[in-house]
Amino acid sequence: MKNLTVEEVSFPHQRYVLIKLTDQQPLPDILPGQFVEVKVDGAPNTFLRRPISVNYVDRNKNQLWLLIQLVGEGTRTLAKLTPGDCLNVVFPLGNGFSMPTDTNCDILLVGGGVGVAPLLYYGEQLKDKGFKPFFLLGARTKNDLLQIPLFQQFGEVFITTEDGSMGEKGFVTNHSVLGKKAFSHIACCGPKPMMMSVARYALANNIPCQVSLENMMACGLGACLCCVEKTVKGNVCVCKEGPVFDIRQLTWEL
Amino acid sequence: MSNLNIKIGDLQLKNPVMTASGTFGYGLEYADFVNLSDIGAIIVKGTTLHHREGNDYPRMAETPSGMLNCVGLQNKGVDYFCNNIYPQVKDIDTNVIVNVSGSTPEDYAECAARIDRLEKIPAIELNISCPNVKDGGMAFGVTRKGAAEVVRAVRARYHKTLIVKLSPNVTDITEIAKAVEDEGADAVSLINTLMGMAIDIERRKPVLSIKTGGLSGPAIKPVAVRMVWQVARAVRIPVIGLGGIMNAKDAIEFFMAGASAIQIGTANFIDPTVSVKVRDGINQWLDQHKVSSLSEIIGTVD
Ligand SMILES: Cc1cc2nc3c(=O)[nH]c(=O)nc-3n(C[C@H](O)[C@H](O)[C@H](O)COP(=O)(O)OP(=O)(O)OC[C@H]3O[C@@H](n4cnc5c(N)ncnc54)[C@H](O)[C@@H]3O)c2cc1C
Ligand SMILES: Cc1cc2nc3c(=O)[nH]c(=O)nc-3n(C[C@H](O)[C@H](O)[C@H](O)COP(=O)(O)O)c2cc1C
Ligand code: FES
Numbered sequence: 001m002k003n004l005t006v007e008e009v010s011f012p013h014q015r016y017v018l019i020k021l022t023d024q025q026p027l028p029d030i031l032p033g034q035f036v037e038v039k040v041d042g043a044p045n046t047f048l049r050r051p052i053s054v055n056y057v058d059r060n061k062n063q064l065w066l067l068i069q070l071v072g073e074g075t076r077t078l079a080k081l082t083p084g085d086c087l088n089v090v091f092p093l094g095n096g097f098s099m100p101t102d103t104n105c106d107i108l109l110v111g112g113g114v115g116v117a118p119l120l121y122y123g124e125q126l127k128d129k130g131f132k133p134f135f136l137l138g139a140r141t142k143n144d145l146l147q148i149p150l151f152q153q154f155g156e157v158f159i160t161t162e163d164g165s166m167g168e169k170g171f172v173t174n175h176s177v178l179g180k181k182a183f184s185h186i187a188c189c190g191p192k193p194m195m196m197s198v199a200r201y202a203l204a205n206n207i208p209c210q211v212s213l214e215n216m217m218a219c220g221l222g223a224c225l226c227c228v229e230k231t232v233k234g235n236v237c238v239c240k241e242g243p244v245f246d247i248r249q250l251t252w253e254l
Numbered sequence: 255m256s257n258l259n260i261k262i263g264d265l266q267l268k269n270p271v272m273t274a275s276g277t278f279g280y281g282l283e284y285a286d287f288v289n290l291s292d293i294g295a296i297i298v299k300g301t302t303l304h305h306r307e308g309n310d311y312p313r314m315a316e317t318p319s320g321m322l323n324c325v326g327l328q329n330k331g332v333d334y335f336c337n338n339i340y341p342q343v344k345d346i347d348t349n350v351i352v353n354v355s356g357s358t359p360e361d362y363a364e365c366a367a368r369i370d371r372l373e374k375i376p377a378i379e380l381n382i383s384c385p386n387v388k389d390g391g392m393a394f395g396v397t398r399k400g401a402a403e404v405v406r407a408v409r410a411r412y413h414k415t416l417i418v419k420l421s422p423n424v425t426d427i428t429e430i431a432k433a434v435e436d437e438g439a440d441a442v443s444l445i446n447t448l449m450g451m452a453i454d455i456e457r458r459k460p461v462l463s464i465k466t467g468g469l470s471g472p473a474i475k476p477v478a479v480r481m482v483w484q485v486a487r488a489v490r491i492p493v494i495g496l497g498g499i500m501n502a503k504d505a506i507e508f509f510m511a512g513a514s515a516i517q518i519g520t521a522n523f524i525d526p527t528v529s530v531k532v533r534d535g536i537n538q539w540l541d542q543h544k545v546s547s548l549s550e551i552i553g554t555v556d
Contacts, residue, residue, distance in 0.1 A: 001287060001526060039524065047471060048316050048523060090287075090526060218314050218321060219523040223279030225299075225325045226314035235307055235328055240283075 006085040007063060012146050016114065017079040018055070021064045021087060030057050031096030032122035033187075033212055033244045036066070037220040039088040043077035050074045051217045051239070053118040053189075054092065056150075064091075065121075067146065069114035093220050094243050097122050097187050097210055103130040105184035109155075110172050110198050112138040112190025116146055118212060119189060123154035134158065134183070136175055138194065142166035173197045183207055187244075199247040200254045209247045213238050256540035257547040258533070260294070260515050262492045263415030263440030265349060265377050267294040267515060270548060271505070271533045274496050274519030275300055275353035275379060275419075276325065277470075278529075280339055281346055287526035291347035292533060294515065297379055298335075298343070300355045303365045305331040310463040315452040320471025320498070321520060322450050324462045327355050332365045336372060344374040351417070355381045359394075359407035366412040377414055380404065382434075383421030383446035395421035395446075398433040405437035417494065420444040420485070422474075427481050428488035435489045443494035443517065444485060445478045471520040472498040479511050486512020486553050500528070502535025512553035 004021035012018055037049035055067040070076050081087065097118075100107060107126060109119045116137055126133040133155040139145045142165035151157045158177045159167025168175050172194060178201065188198040189212040202209030215227040215238040222240030229238050230251045236242070247254075258269040272295040278284060281296040290296065308328025315322045329335070335352065343350050352369050356362035362380065369375055382395035382404050394400035405418055418434040420427055422445035431442050447468025452461040460466070478497025486493045495513030499505050500521045508516045521528045536548070545551055 045318055046316075047319055048321060216312055216314055218323070218520075219277070219283075219526075221279070221283045221526065223283040224277060224314075224323070224523065225308065225328050226323055228308070228311055228313065228328070230311075235311075 001088065001090045003086045003088050004064065006081045006083055006087055008083060009079070009081055011079075012067075013143060015070050016146060017068050017070065017075075019066045019068065019078065019081060019087070020058075021066070021089075022062055023064070027057060027059075027062055027064055028092060030054055030064070030092040032125045033096035033118050034092040034094045035118075035220075035243060036064070036089045036091035037093060037217070038066070038078065040074045040077050041088075042080075043073045046074040046077065048218055049090065049220065050078070051093075051214075051220055053212070054121055055117045056121045056124065067114065067117040067120075090220060094239060095241060097212070097244050099126070099129060100131065100185050102184075105131070106134060106181065107131055107185045107187070108134050108136055108183040110136045110138075110186060110188040110190070112172060112194040113144065114146075115188075115190030115194070115212070116151075117189070119187070120147055120150055120154075122187065123151060127154040134177075134181075136160070136172050136177065138162075138172035138190070171197065173201050186210070188212070196252060196254065199252060202247060203254055210244050211247055211250075212243045213245065214243065256537055256545060258537065260548065262417070262494070262515060263377065265295070265415040267349065269294040269533045270509075270515035270536070271529050272297055272351075272494065272515060272517040273522060273529055274517040275381065277519040277522050280343055281350065282342060284522070284526050288530045292530045293348055294533070295349035295351050295377075296343075296346065297351045297353050297517065298339075299329055300327045300353045300381055301329050301332050301335050301365065301369075302327055302355050303332055303361045305329070305334070312461060312463055313467075315461040315467070317450070317452055317469065317471075318473060320469055320473035322452055322462060322467035322469050323447070324464045324467035326464070332368050336368060340372055340375070344372070349376050350374065351377045351379055353379045353381050353419070354408075356404075359404045362404050363407040363411045366408045370412050370414065375414075377417060377440075378412060379417040379419050379443060380408060381419050381446065383419055383423070395430065396424050398429050401430050402433045402437050405434045405439055409438040415440045417441045417443050419446055421446050422477060422481055422497075423449050428484050431485045431489050435491050439491060441492040441494055441514075442485060442489065443496060445474065445481055445497045448474050448477065470498070472500055474498045475504060479507055482508055482513050483511040483555065499532065500524075502532050502539055505532050505536055506539055506551070509548065509552050510555040512555075514552055
């Protein structure tokens with residue numbers, strides 16, 4: 001548990017806030033796909049911490065980024081933070097995405113909505129380790145697409161929007177690149193229906209696929225057993241054994 | 255520094271702060287945050303004779319100043335505890351207490367008997383008050399007869415300190431407390447969660463998978479203080495108080511109401527170091543008020 005200092009607060013879109021935090025000491029090792037549990041002060045009805053993915057770690061500036069969609073009182077209160085404020089976080093939590101072994105393989109990272117958040121850091125880490133990540137990012141409209149130029153630094157970006165205002169029209173699973181390129185790994189984070197259709201595609205094409213789940217959490221430490229997901233091993237804690245799971249571990253009806 | 259030592263049955267506590275069952279895992283989950291040996295006792299997850307998968311997700315809902323849960327006693331069973339968890343917790347330099355649940359008095363007794371053999375477990379806490387499973391003991395905990403029956407069965411086969419955890423979901427909690435005292439309980443702990451419910455108005459459905467759940471957190475504190483106060487007056491055995499304790503001031507309220515020790519539950523989720531902060535805060539308060547021993551304030555409110 002640490003108090004981090006808010007360095008920068010920006011609004012890439014009216015429904016999202018990007019908060020950059022710094023630490024007095026060097027940030028600990030953080031794996032892509034891990035998350036933090038944020039304490040929200042000044043929101044009377046927000047009692048528990050809020051789990052938020054690590055969006056990016058800027059080692060040069062010793063900064064941790066959180067990209068947050070404003071959905072309720074907790075997240076809206078976080079959006080009111082200003083530089084110099086203090087944010088109490090428990091981190092890094094969870095298992096994170098796994099790194100493939102063969103750097104020659106083509107890895108596709110699929111994100112929808114705020115689910116793109118952990119993929120930026122994952123993409124950077126993949127590139128840093130010599131992999132060539134591809135991104136397939138989906139949103140409702142052009143305005144809902146986040147951090148596209150940043151993603152482009154780390155790999156080729158494919159886009160779908162539901163209204164066709166940018167990239168191909170439709171859902172991520174409708175994108176033509178899926179028919180053209182043979183990916184060897186897929187990682188996906190987004191709304192559950194999207195992750196399910198990506199998982200269905202991966203399964204049908206025999207591609208290993210990881211998904212990052214967002215079950216409701218209380219402790220974030222594997223202590224309360226509130227956040228469980230049914231797996232082939234029984235109920236397991238998403239906060240501890242996840243949030244990233246290989247789809248073959250899950251019992252989703254695909 | 256005031257004297258924080260407390261004795262409950264044969265259990266010697268270096269300080270009166272315990273962590274509540276189901277909220278602190280096996281303690282190990284919190285080892286990165288606190289020095290576990292600074293805690294008076296760690297009460298580990300609810301353990302049953304056989305493996306239990308627990309209830310379906312969703313198992314929690316945030317509510318004003320608290321939360322509902324319906325975990326439903328997910329655990330791998332007592333033998334798994336003895337073989338796999340016990341070796342990891344037995345060298346923690348504090349009291350590790352196992353919280354025991356069951357669906358029949360025989361289950362409870364058998365589970366307790368297997369834990370009796372574990373040298374480094376000085377006590378058990380019988381959960382006769384879980385609201386989240388049909389057969390989770392609450393049926394026992396809500397009648398004098400049921401409570402007495404379970405405690406009698408366990409007492410016959412468990413020889414160390416026996417704490418019985420009471421349900422607040424009753425008309426008169428002192429009746430139940432007296433019944434378990436008569437059967438040989440060494441202490442009572444209260445309260446377990448209050449049965450509650452939350453509805454998702456957009457889906458027009460209950461939030462929790464099994465519809466109802468147990469309410470915990472500051473929302474229940476006044477109810478807990480009242481019940482501790484009532485029970486402390488009704489029984490001679492020590493009372494362990496819990497329910498919504500977030501800080502040392504809350505803990506002092508429970509001591510004044512008659513608790514000899516306290517447990518911290520839901521607060522661990524918000525601040526994983528809270529147990530040690532509460533211990534330090536109790537010390538500070540006693541120092542500031544020139545109280546040399548915790549026992550001087552226990553049950554001082556009439
Ligand atoms: C591992 C993980 C990583 C996440 N990463 C991000 C991220 O990078 N960016 C982002 O914007 N959101 C992320 N979320 C979701 C985020 O935690 C919720 O949107 C947030 O907690 C909502 O809080 P609120 O008070 O604004 O809304 P509330 O009014 O409390 O709730 C609105 C909705 O948010 C969800 N939610 C509320 N509380 C929790 C909780 N304790 N755990 C999980 N979901 C909850 C529920 O679906 C709820 O219906 C993540 C969730 C998890 C579990
Ligand atoms: C997620 C969760 C799981 C719990 N599991 C158990 C349990 O297994 N056995 C038990 O006796 N009490 C269990 N409880 C109840 C707590 O130990 C405690 O009695 C209750 O939460 C009130 O205290 P609090 O307000 O400090 O949390 C659980 C509570 C929560 C929130
Ligand atoms: S949130 Fe408590 S176990 Fe996952």
